[in-house]
Amino acid sequence: MTAPHMCTRLARCLSASLLSDMRTRLQKRSAMFFCSRVSCLIAFALLSGVDIVPAGAEPVTKEQMQSLDEQVQEIKSDVLGIAAELNGLEEKLLYPSSTQVAVFVSLGEGEAFRLDSVQLQIDGVPVAHYIYSFKELEALQKGGVQRIYTGNISTGEHQLEISVAGKSSGGKEIAATESFSIRKDVEPKLVAITLAGQGSGDALIQLGGW
């Protein structure tokens, strides 16, 4: 790197124009600052979330940080393990498979309509009302599926009513309500709702299973 040469050059240039001791101090400071700045600039671009470790960091701090980072990774792993066990327990305790019903919401492929909210009623009882943030909507548009409701129903036939509100890509209000009959058997019931904006002010609500 040619930064030292750059400092010398700039220092020479500046010293010629500075008239007092004070200015010499300013020039030295500025040149050094400039020098360190330019050397800072020379870093290659990365396409990852972490930069190359900067040179000149305190070795002790670096080691401490690495050690802590490793401990953080370990505890993350432990907590994930606890979460898995807790989820299993929760499912067994609160949503046994014989009565479990889970409702998932997704958007049709390439859907650009803005989903604002979804409401669910099972047998006339409101069970879920969800208002979507921008990030959530984006996640749905990318193909993510939201589990909007997990609950319990008895085996047999049930009525599921879905109400959707949103805006079409053209800014037109979209609202729709559809009722479907679902059958709960002994195994967990997974209900898939796929939504699409038709641009006519209606939303298309499709029901399926997984």
Add this chain to the structure above:
Amino acid sequence: MLALGTRCCLIAAAVLLPAGSAMGVEPEDPFFREALYHAFQERYFEALERLDTEIRQHYGVDEPELDSLYPHIDHAEFSVGDFELYYRMHHRAGRAIQAVLNGNVEEPVRNKAAFRLAKIHFQKNQPRDALLALDEINGQVPEEIRGDVNFLRANIYLATGRPADAVDVLEDLTNSKDLGGFSRYNLGIALLQDGRQEEAIRELDRAGQVVASDRAALAIRDKSNLVLGALQLEASEFGSAQLSLDRVRLESPFSNEALLLSGWADVSAENFERALVPWSILAERESTDAAVHEAMLALPFAYSQLKVHGRAAVLYGQAVNAFGDELEKVNASIERIRIGNFLEALTREEIRQDKDWVVHLRSLPEAPETFYLLTLMASHDFQTALQNYLDLEDLRSKLVTWQRSLDSFEDIIALRRAYYEPLLPEIDRQFRKLDAQARLRQEQRKHVDQRLQQMLIMPNSDALATSAERRLAVRLEQLASELQNLNDPESEALRRRLSRLRGALTWNVETQYHQRLTEAHEHLRELNEDMEILTARYDAFVRARQAATHSFVGYEIPINRLHVRVGEALERLELLMAQQGYLLESVAIDELTGRRERLEAYQNQARFAFADSYDRAAKAQAR
């Protein structure tokens, strides 16, 4: 202001990571897609939690090939590795991907795994291991990662001091649609590191003129122009340096540096008047930035060179005051950090909701501890430590919530036990009674069925007689037996009548045999239907009965175990948070102390300069 390299890589990461290759497809598995839903929102803990469970269940089922995850299992395994990587769990991510590499997988899958592993090593600052992982890539490389593989290879070469090799790789990437701007910039840096300054300047010039619209590409273009300007300034090409620096957008994160250098370029060309323009703009900007501080001294310096000593004195005076204000802020920040306010501020909910909140934090008058957070974020170590601290805080709040959930579970179980336990003995007694009846009826049905089946082979008309007919037959038999020993004419007539009646009975049974057999089968079918309903109800009852027991029995051990695990994790986590927090505070205080020293030096210089300019202005006025 963020260090340029760090800021640049952050922008690149923001654009490229969420849409990573493992997340591009829509698998037909709700739980996998649910994991993706979380991952797309950068909620990697939830994504991992969901997908880990799903994969574990997939391998636990008897026939995995019937599972909806089966066609996507490789994709899911990769995604787990990716999520772990994004969640900064490099160790686990590395192990997961190494497991894929060690498995019997197809060449493209293997190559993808090797690429991911190389990325992990590189991010862990192990470039040589990263290169070894890349060397495992051979044969068919999937199209979607081909450019990324080469880009990573070039970065590894640069990190290991092999710029000439990096140049060879990057030259082929400059036309890439996604990587073009980055590749050209890196090519410029590689050429520079290889001592080929002229070529480096040419490449950076090209990188500084690419047509761009997205934030990452614009940022790398600005950075190219900034570096190019600095190099041209060094080579005393002041005019070219000006042109390059002028191409940096004023709203760019690199604009402060560009404005500062632009002024220095003018000063170097002894064009002090022109230097006033960029430095005047810069001196008005956010006063926490080091470039702005420098401009606050440089601007009056330029005026003094133009012999405008009065204006210079005023500006030096303003600089003294500004540095004084800034010093107060720094001191207040250090003080607030020392009493623990910094860590509290870092865990504010707003930081997680909106990354730009870090920028807003410095404008909060009641929170001086966070004025310099944005500046501190320039350090990669600080960023990692901060992210770890935030992750730990997130885990802590989860664990605390879970602890409460476990308490609630215990309450639920106690309530269920109190409800069911007194009821179940009586229910069981009634059930046993009904169970005995049901079994009896089932046996009876089975017996009838067997007899009917037998009659298809060996007709048995007696078996199809009605109960009235059977009673009649018995009565006729009794009467016949009573008449057996009587020989009078009346008895003889009665015997004949009995015989006719028996004949009539037999006639009916025999002539109606087929019809009766058909009816019997029909009745059996009807009975079957009833038996099915009975069986379904029986099964439903058994399930409900089991569910009642399962709703409160068998939870004690797992809940106690989880209580212990959560408690231990919480204890470890709090200790770790304290250590991580201390580290963050130390880094912040070190950084701010350095800043304070710099500001004090600036302030002293400004004071001297103010006095000098004031004298000169006074002398000029006297003349």
